[in-house]
Amino acid sequence: MTEYAIKQPPVVALPIAGSDALFPVRRVYCIGRNYAAHAIEMGHDPDREPPFFFQKNPSNLDPSGTFPYPPHSSDVHHEAEVSVMLKSGGTNIALEEAEAHIFGYALSLDMTRRDLQGAQKKLGRPWEIGKAFERSAPVGPIHPVSETGLLNEGAITLKVNGEVKQEGDLNQMIWKVPEMISYLSEYFELAAGDVIMSGTPSGVAAVERGDEMEIAVEGLGSFTVKVV
Ligand code: MN
Numbered sequence: 001m002t003e004y005a006i007k008q009p010p011v012v013a014l015p016i017a018g019s020d021a022l023f024p025v026r027r028v029y030c031i032g033r034n035y036a037a038h039a040i041e042m043g044h045d046p047d048r049e050p051p052f053f054f055q056k057n058p059s060n061l062d063p064s065g066t067f068p069y070p071p072h073s074s075d076v077h078h079e080a081e082v083s084v085m086l087k088s089g090g091t092n093i094a095l096e097e098a099e100a101h102i103f104g105y106a107l108s109l110d111m112t113r114r115d116l117q118g119a120q121k122k123l124g125r126p127w128e129i130g131k132a133f134e135r136s137a138p139v140g141p142i143h144p145v146s147e148t149g150l151l152n153e154g155a156i157t158l159k160v161n162g163e164v165k166q167e168g169d170l171n172q173m174i175w176k177v178p179e180m181i182s183y184l185s186e187y188f189e190l191a192a193g194d195v196i197m198s199g200t201p202s203g204v205a206a207v208e209r210g211d212e213m214e215i216a217v218e219g220l221g222s223f224t225v226k227v228v
């Protein structure tokens with residue numbers, strides 16, 4: 001048995017709908033500006049430039065259904081996104097092979113300290129402080145692709161306190177899920193346990209303590225997260 005010099009950090013593992021088994025997380029990739037209307041609302045050209053990604057940490061994923069308002073920000077935004085979980089990976093994955101690596105999908109939120117992200121953008125610095133903070137990615141149970149089928153279209157909505165804030169369709173993604181998998185695999189080695197957050201439609205906005213965020217996607221049901 002391996003002996004560790006310090007206490008071994010826990011494996012980050014997410015619940016799977018209809019199963020007692022958990023999904024262990026290896027890495028978390030997030031695409032930026034993947035819906036044209038959201039690119040425009042953030043002040044960018046929606047033309048199909050090469051995709052770009054940032055990362056969150058596996059331990060930022062939080063299935064608890066509560067989101068503690070983070071410190072050092074007064075402008076924390078919701079970004080409703082579908083997360084894609086991989087069961088296998090590799091490098092230079094061909095587009096037509098990409099979907100074979102999908103384990104399943106989950107409803108998720110890319111919570112963002114927008115004020116801190118904006119300051120980093122201005123300085124040309126990385127976004128971690130705005131994006132990869134504690135519990136910054138609430139995530140619902142994973143739905144295996146064997147049950148949902150491939151999800152390339154369907155309404156995605158986010159309500160805050162019952163009011164629709166974000167609305168779009170998965171078919172509006174600028175970079176489709178197989179394209180993201182193939183592209184990432186040219187730059188990184190993808191593997192089982194990797195998670196790709198697939199971008200958010202327009203309508204991102206600030207939340208306050210006490211707000212209830214409900215994300216819903218056709219085929220994945222809904223997931224509610226309370227800001228505390
Ligand atoms: Mn996002």
